[in-house]
Amino acid sequence: MKSPRVVIVGAGFGGLQAAQSLANSGADVLLIDRNNYHTFVPLLYQVATAQLEPEHIAYPIRKILRRFSWKRPNQKPKLRFLMAEVERIDFSAQVVESDNCAIAYDFLVLATGSQTQFLEVPGAATYAFPMRTLEEAVTLRNQIIACLEQAVQASDPLQRQQLLTFTIVGGGPTGVEMAGALVEMLRGKLRWDYPTLDLRQVRLILVQSGDRLLTDLPKKLGIYTHKRLRQLGVQIYLQTKVSQVTPESVHFQNNQVVPSATVIWTAGLEANSPEISEDLSSAKKGKLLVQPTLQLLEQHNVYVIGDLAYVENNGKPLNGVAPEALQQGVAVASNIKRQIRGKAPQPFNYFNKGRLAIIGCYSGVGKIGVFAFTGFLAWLMWLGVHLVYLPGWRSRLLVLLTWLYTYLLGDRAVRLILPR
């Protein structure tokens, strides 16, 4: 009997996990991604703030798949990788079309994730800095350090103030972690690098449309985070919406204009779907509707996971965090194996191990089960969890060394303006 062909599009947390869980299933598995690496998205903000190097959090997919894909000469690998941009999917022909080939499938897993949504704010897509891909994180790092270099040369005090004003849009975990890391970077030992610059002039603004930070977490944690960030010197604008972004400034809906050379956008995501031959039922932000088994409503041999899928848990939509995608990856692998054996797929249940976020050095917030906690313990747990989930021992060692350096010395090791 011919092995069934499973094609997985997207090598983020969900797609990569699905591929690994299917590796020894007897199916012929092909994983496709436009990059040759997996990006550890939760640590992108540490690349943007010159703590970690891009190589620390981007891991070659072929290296991860090595132990599954490598076989003795005359064996066929059961798990293959293809670096390609998927352009269109044809459900009736059961074919995935990439830029230079068409790939037939028996089962398809769509795990193409999400991209930044600029909420139709004028200028935001052009002038604001998103932080969702490795490329965007490196671009943002270049921008932050270039602003400091330009501020050294600025003779006009207003221009210098504008170069030293950084605005972060979005008060979710990414915005909060970015604000903490950026303020510590700019107020830390970096002043030794810029003796002619008064870094007390640095102004860091965190803009949140809601009435508190971290709305996904218990209120107590949002309030603690607010207090900590203000202690660190971050100005927090609650119930404020951005109405326009220009190269020199950010405008708010209350008509206030703040001169700010750098506007960092962490405020919205939308599903990132390839073109599909048929119209599909979708929820808000382009997410596709799925059955409880994660099968597409319209196609029983197509699964959708991660940020592309609209999935509810206890009546509330999922948050779009890595553990959700990882568990969905395991679940679709199991369901596809069941379908291959002629059994019915089972509904997906998310087991919430908890949420964590850090606010700069030595403090964080967390919620595990019914317990919400703050401070050093949450910070330490965050470091531990991220180290454990990083792919590969080499990344873990390098990130651990870098964190020891960064947090013990309060310094930043990496601060190149990388050529592009």
Added chain:
Amino acid sequence: MKSPRVVIVGAGFGGLQAAQSLANSGADVLLIDRNNYHTFVPLLYQVATAQLEPEHIAYPIRKILRRFSWKRPNQKPKLRFLMAEVERIDFSAQVVESDNCAIAYDFLVLATGSQTQFLEVPGAATYAFPMRTLEEAVTLRNQIIACLEQAVQASDPLQRQQLLTFTIVGGGPTGVEMAGALVEMLRGKLRWDYPTLDLRQVRLILVQSGDRLLTDLPKKLGIYTHKRLRQLGVQIYLQTKVSQVTPESVHFQNNQVVPSATVIWTAGLEANSPEISEDLSSAKKGKLLVQPTLQLLEQHNVYVIGDLAYVENNGKPLNGVAPEALQQGVAVASNIKRQIRGKAPQPFNYFNKGRLAIIGCYSGVGKIGVFAFTGFLAWLMWLGVHLVYLPGWRSRLLVLLTWLYTYLLGDRAVRLILPR
């Protein structure tokens, strides 16, 4: 008395050394570079062959200068850095013009180095890959790994062979080290990443115009290198000149055409001089003529060092290696200090500590004084010397760890196709 102003253009080996040697001289020193980092050029080929990360060999200039530039609040730093592109130098006004300011000097040190010279070979400047800057090394790494990814997908065997053929032009130390590193990368454990690809198909060609490799070193070493590279599987074409480079192939003057998607150009350098207000006496390849004291023939307050200067030692021109630039940096600092004190500058003498090059894993060639030697000892000395000269303990530790990993396991840790 007002401190004399010394401006140094270029933060390569020579310029950076001159700045550090002048830091406590009482002069007001300004170092200018277009990048905010110093590139450790001798290890660029290891970035291109996915051994080292860009951050390992590029070091922030402000970090290097920290201990000289940081002073207590009311003190003025004696050594400053400016990130700017120098566009023109006006000798009569004693001014350096950058893209957004003009800087007056009393003494000027020109250390702008060299850039790749394509010897007017048609297509070379467009399609060949030079390897002289960090940007170029990363671009070349992207190209090498992208060729492997494309070869996986190539259905036409001729196209696959072309993608797997790498041609290195130039049989000097850079070409030899690149050939050794590349052949070991492509024939090593990378095959585990590409189970569907037969990496025995990889063809690596080293093209040299002269009748042996490493013409700057004793003949014996060139012959040993030739033998070692052939054992590793490199095809060496001596007395061969490139006549054309296209996106698909390399043409030789003997009318032979080799289909090769990647042509790496290490064959020539020319001085990289900013525009200067006056005509200056120059030697071959745009190098400027200097007095034995390294002062420009025409201007006694302008010094020229490194690849930009034409300097002879024992009647032969210098080779353009890092130790020459470093020693010249020390010498100009000393001569400028003498001039400030009203004394005459002294002639520069190069002390040749020796030359080393490695040929892949565990073998190298070296010449120290009259002793020429080959093999494991030369390889080990090369590693040691490069570790010692790397700027900063952090780089040293990371490079050492990476070398242990690479050489003991025969594997490559870094192989992202970095977004650009």
